[in-house]
Amino acid sequence: MLVRLSILAAFVAGAACAAPSDDADDGSGTGGKADGSSRFIEVDPSHSNPTFRTYIHKALDLLEADRSELANLTLKSIEGGYVKIDELSDLTCEDFLRVAKDLPDLHIQPSDYVNLTPRSELTADITNELDGYMWSNRIYVSRGQTSKRLAATLIHEVNHVVNKSEVGYYDDLPTSAFLHEYRSFYAESQFDPEEYEGIDLVDYVITNYELDRTKIPAAILAAPLTPILLPTPDAWRERDVDSDVETPGDCSP
Numbered sequence: 001m002l003v004r005l006s007i008l009a010a011f012v013a014g015a016a017c018a019a020p021s022d023d024a025d026d027g028s029g030t031g032g033k034a035d036g037s038s039r040f041i042e043v044d045p046s047h048s049n050p051t052f053r054t055y056i057h058k059a060l061d062l063l064e065a066d067r068s069e070l071a072n073l074t075l076k077s078i079e080g081g082y083v084k085i086d087e088l089s090d091l092t093c094e095d096f097l098r099v100a101k102d103l104p105d106l107h108i109q110p111s112d113y114v115n116l117t118p119r120s121e122l123t124a125d126i127t128n129e130l131d132g133y134m135w136s137n138r139i140y141v142s143r144g145q146t147s148k149r150l151a152a153t154l155i156h157e158v159n160h161v162v163n164k165s166e167v168g169y170y171d172d173l174p175t176s177a178f179l180h181e182y183r184s185f186y187a188e189s190q191f192d193p194e195e196y197e198g199i200d201l202v203d204y205v206i207t208n209y210e211l212d213r214t215k216i217p218a219a220i221l222a223a224p225l226t227p228i229l230l231p232t233p234d235a236w237r238e239r240d241v242d243s244d245v246e247t248p249g250d251c252s253p
């Protein structure tokens, strides 16, 4: 289980200590479709590779096989390009700086960005802490998750994107963070109920994000689920990701 020092380590889906994976990529796969096409858009398409595409495609297959509206709409959101997906070694400079700030124990410097490569120690350190991360319409996932958990992580992070969590999260802490995480974990648990069997999601979110329960109104703890639960076409029309403004970061060596 990930121990987070602060609630700023946000947008993390589920437990970070990945169990041995039944489908962890070993670099040997041919991957992708025969023509090398992809069913999703990468944050950094210049760093694409077949094993990563296969890793994501297997999770998309599970979303496709699931009959729920939630899985179906999440898949359509991904295939429709409403979100971009990449691995943690392909963080943009700006997102890298945010992750660095969210994980103070790693003592990451902006100039370390040059070391953010697929097999580096830096990437391993970050992957140990995070299963998923999002900012704006960019979703990053760790390698080594099972297809089921990866699909659940995608549901979690797509829910954050459609709810603009990177903004709303900080509106009224700790309540706002609680609401955003509860909603994403609830969505995730609808898809993968076994993972959350016997778990009280309210307690789970409060504990994992080290939120002060006494500062969250009792009425909210009693009715913690707020919109938007489903990434519908209407929800995406409201959530105009193209209008997001990015402040350029500096990761120069």
Ligand SMILES: [Zn+2]
Pocket (backbone or CB within 6 Å): 010, 011, 012, 013, 156, 160, 180, 181, 184
């Ligand atoms: Zn989250």
